[in-house]
Amino acid sequence: MGSISVLLVGKVLPYLEQELDKRYNLFRGIDPSQRAAVLRDHASSIRAVVASSSGGPDAALIEALPKLEIVSSFSVGVDRIDLQKCKEKGVRVTNTPDVLTDEVADLTIGLILAVLRRICECDRYVRSGNWKKGDYKLTTKFSGKTLGILGLGRIGAAVAKRAEGFDCSICYYSRNEKPDSKYKYYPSVVELASNCDVLVVACPLTPETHHIINREVINALGPKGVLINIGRGKHVDEPELVSALLEGRLGGAGLDVFEKEPHVPEELFGLENVVLLPHVGSATVETRTAMADLVLDNLEAHFLGKPLLTPLV
């Protein structure tokens, strides 16, 4: 398959890049000028695109690749890929569901505990020598609290399962109520926010869920409420979030994603009730390797005429 041309448009695990290089004729097009050069010379030979959460083919790119057959994304979120365009052009799309569900759910609980129990702040307190001056203040208990989950898909359900081990009550909002679910359903995000202590954003990013966490929802969550975002930065109206935190209208936040990564609003740096992570939801050795293998296996299946493992389109 060494003659099949593949274009890489998003940042991926080095292992994946190396394997793509070995198996295919790989073109790197992450950087815009790199991409322009590749398109100029090789657009008509590219049969596959490998995307990630940091970059995916939009309508323009898909149009520019007449021989494109498949987009394989090194992520579960595909908000960077124009799925509609892919459908129109008969381009297959695969992502990496399930292999990162546990990982992201683990980190979600870690974020909740880090915010409520001020673990990162405590660590700073010790490292700065402040413990010698006195004990750290009291923090907030997690066990027994009410967790609100926005989007009870694979990741949301995995978070709920873990939170049950902490005797949390679980409630959720979803596009449609899930009749088999034992958790309490709220028909709106504002109602969900009003009735929980910690709100976890775990839904896909779509035009409908853009800025689903807005001023109204943040105010409903309130001065003792905590927002945890492990979805996409654009789920949250970031300037509203920042002002709510600065004004004390929101109790705290644990954020793994931001509207314009890697940019993080500097106003958050001085706050002790926020935890800020560099989009590491799936960032473990084990999971990134599994994701890479899934991308490779999907591509191989496609070019051998076999069924795709994890097709979205």
Add this chain to the structure above:
Amino acid sequence: MAEEEKVELQQLKHENQDLPQVLVLGSPTCLQTLKQLYSHKFRFLIPNTSLDSLYPLTAPLSSISAVICSASFSITAPVLRLLPSLRLVVTTSAGTDHIDLNECGCRGIQVAGAGKLFSDEVADMAVGLLIDVMRRVSAADRFVRTICEAATWDFPLGYKISGKRIGIVGLGSIGMEVAKRLECFGCTILYHSKHKKSAVSYPFYNSVIDLAATSNALVLCCALNEETRHIVNREVMLALGKEGFIVNVGRGSLIDEKQLVKFLMDGEIGGAALDVFEDEPNVPKELLSMDNVVLTPHCAAFTSECIIKLCELVAGNIEASLSDKPLITQVKW
């Protein structure tokens, strides 16, 4: 500080003179709340001399029948000798390694602890610390706050927690709560305890070395006593290995701290999350610059929610003792 009384003070003109006196040692975190809630029931005496010295012996000390102490104040035989009328020691901690239980027993002094009050809080913290050290949460937060704007997010990968093998050292109330939480992460729970627990189905390991050899992480939840001092030593850490992690929410001396520092410096162990240390509040300086350690100031138990419950328990134990009723959370020796 204005309301605190020096132990050396003579008779007080305070209207609470007739209330039972309770000596408070070691500045427990719950002290302010205790005073707010129970100053109508007890007269709290708080020495403003150094914690290490209660000399000279004065009249008020010799009539003290109840003491409240924190985990940071050692109730030793010499201290007990200063309190000849002492009938009750109430510690605000679950741990009792700072109390000479033998000496208390010989003198007919009852001891009460925090029992299972903090088990949820400490278990929550233990899981939070485990996730933090394996997924590099605190290191990542530091990274985001200090990285310059132009840089990309090139941050080292962490290790998966779900499905891993977690070895719990000490399957008491706290250990069981940790196990219950990590089971929901799909972890395999293994344990070492003084004795195998017949009611529990987790695999039991007679030695901590064997436990370490088969675990991805050790979570230390046991009491500190003569048998458990340095229970995590060089051999255990060798068995745990380069990708192994340790979480300590018990007592600092459960781990040979000097060896731990050496193992971390040599990269012979994956990382450690520590809420307790051998010589608090001192922390080995080598740890302060490491990214694969998480350091918290012995605060696993302390949430606002538990403080009121703790005060109720402390007061309840004192009242029980004063009315010759059984203590709520008596510590047997």
